[in-house]
Amino acid sequence: MLYLTRVSTVLTVLGLGTVAMGIVAALSLFGRVEVDGFSMYPTLLPGDRLIVYRTRKLAPGDIVVAVVPDSNPQHMVKRLAEIDRQGAVLLGDNTLASTDSRNFGPVPLACLKGKVVYRYFPLDRSGLF
DSSP states (O other): OHHHHHHHHHHHHHHHHHHHHHHHHHHHHEEEEEOOSSTTTTTSOTTOEEEEEOOSOOOTTOEEEEEOTTSSSOEEEEEEEEEETTEEEEEOSSGGGOOSHHHHOOBOGGGEEEEEEEEEESGGGOEEO
16 A cells, blocks of 8 residues: 555656646747837737747748847847848838838847747737737
8 A cells, every 4th residue: 555655646746747847848938028019000009918939930921029139138029021041021010110120120030039929918809820
């Protein structure tokens, strides 16, 4: 009986460890960002909260998060227009309200942090991208 109790305890600990590792892995693969400004209007609005999948597999048309070149760690949310070895051209959907690659040129690929995959707030506008 003592043997079964120990086996059960070990399996429980292993199971919890597996769940914990899964949570850590998910946290390292995904991030969150909140939209600030109207540069992506009407697709995104100020206050929209987004889930970002940290990946390098990006394609033109994706909405991405990137570090603003030459800034403190500020992030921007833009649409990927072009991507090549030279860098990424990022444009806002609302051209009149967007500071983007038309102003600062292509962004180094290292500045790209991931692809927006889901809007989770506000709830009435939540959904996949």
